[in-house]
Amino acid sequence: MVVVASVLAVHRVVFVLFVTAAVGLHALGRGPRIDPTPATRTHLVDGASGRPRPSTNSRARVPPMPDENSNAPEFVQHTGTGTVTPPERLNNLPESHNKDNPHCQIFRGASSLVANACDVFLADTRAQLASFFRDGGPVVRLGIVDGEARFPGKSIEKSSCSFRFNKSVLKFGRTESDFAHKFAAELLLPRGLRNSAHIEIVGVDKADYVMVEMCNIGVMNSGEAIREIAPFIMKNTTLKEMWKNHKAKFLLTLTGDHGPCIQSNEKAGQTKTRRWIDDSLRGATKLMSEGSKQGGCYDPPSDVVIPTSAILVEQDPLRCPRVERKHLAFFTGKLDSLVRRDISKKFSGDSRFYIPERVQSGNDYLCAMSASTFCLAPRGNAAWSPRLDEALYAGCIPVLLADNYNPPFSTILNYSTFSITVDENHFASLGELLDSVSTARKQELLDNGAKIRSFFRYKSYLDIGSDKSPNRMFDFDASALVAFELWRKLQG
Secondary structure (H helix, E strand, O other): OOOHHHHHHHHHHHHHHHHHHHHHOOOOOOOOOOOOOOOOOOEEEEEOOEEOOOOOOOOOOOOOOOOOOOOOOOOEOOOOOOEEEOOOOOOOOOOOOOOHHHHHHHOOOHHHHHOOOOOOOOOEHHHHHHHEEEEOHHHOOEEEEHHHHOOOOOHHHOOOOOOHHHHHHHHHHHOOOHHHHHOHHHHHHHHHOOOOOOOOEEOHOOOOOEEEEOOOOOOOOOOOOHHHHHHHHHOOOHHHHHHHHHHEEEEEEEEOOOOOOOOOOOOOOOOOOEOOOOHOOOEEEEEEOOOEOOOOOOOOOEEEEOOOOOOOOOOOOOOOOOOOEEEEEEEOOOOOOOHHHHHHHHHHOOOOOOOOOOOOOHHHHHHHHEEEEEEEEEEEOOOOOOOHHHHHHHEEEEEEEHHHHHHHHOOEOOHHHOEEEEOOHHHHHHHHHHHHHOOHHHHHHHHHHHHHHHEEEEEEEEOOOOOOOOOOHHHHHOOHHHHHHHHHOOOO
């Protein structure tokens, strides 16, 4: 089996390199394999197919939730509205809206991916989602300007972003490099929007939004390259006039730690305002990983928080040993924040927690997540991290520990249906809190996470085909909900 797998792997690499030479780095293949089917009621993975396989073993009994009058730990859980509020009980299941429920009937005729996730969406967004994702529904008119063309003979496909990303994916088979793993949405999201069935590409004079496609983090990891955006716009008479009178129509994809602001370590509760790299960018609509409500870099009414580039649609199915979930919770990473250091110090010797000293990489890292029920996602240098996207892909329940933070699509998704958010000050109660979650509640969270994990990943390469049907590949990635967010902003 090992020899066969090796031969197949070699053939695959040769094929990818052949296609690359034939059509360029921007078209490394069409028809990638994806599995839109949620993995339900399982934590085993079939080694041959990579697909989840139902468990035949009985689950260990989880202690019941403490009585209301007991000394249960305090915690907060995300409601999906951009705020955190304490629920009466963690085991209180949200109202179920499965496909047989009247609340979900409005999704008939809509994209299957969206219809299957109807019970994970916030109630006040369902009608708009059903309308937008219905076949023949509305589209957003988007004008795209290639900012890399400011250099003679250059384009986004020939930029350092494309070079760094494609080198990483071809060499490692997944996003191992820091740029590809965290920041490459500045390259991938515009590609996804350009190829989405819900986006119509038009001239800038007819566009609802104008996207400036530019390589920023791919040039300088600090994000200082965004200083080039405004000067580029000012050199074009049409863009200059639009920038002056309708700046909010401009979309800027800023994937640095703090978006338009200088890079530095963020501490929970800090109130100081961060310095912008370029103040002239204020007022534009930003698509960025940064969702921290402190520091003045993120403007919730106008900006859209997007996932990281940690998970790709083309990524092979996760292949892990056929083992039961042997850890209650998992975390590994740089101890570059107070809450991370506190968690490591408190739980490193706790047998319920798997916190290896050495940061893992590749498949071993994701399989460690898959072997855990909960995956901790505490703030680091910034409030966000790839751990949310990775946990959903690995079939693990994300536990967010980042105060004053709006995660991706928090105005669309009801985070309380697939994750847990804990106040950073309550980190010491994590063991008791997670132990108290009932078996039924854990399964509900896992099932719902499987329904929406496609929205937390990106398709890697340009699609050279012409298919723009609602269920095409690009609409199984983050660009689908970004397109919806942009359309909803147009509705006022």
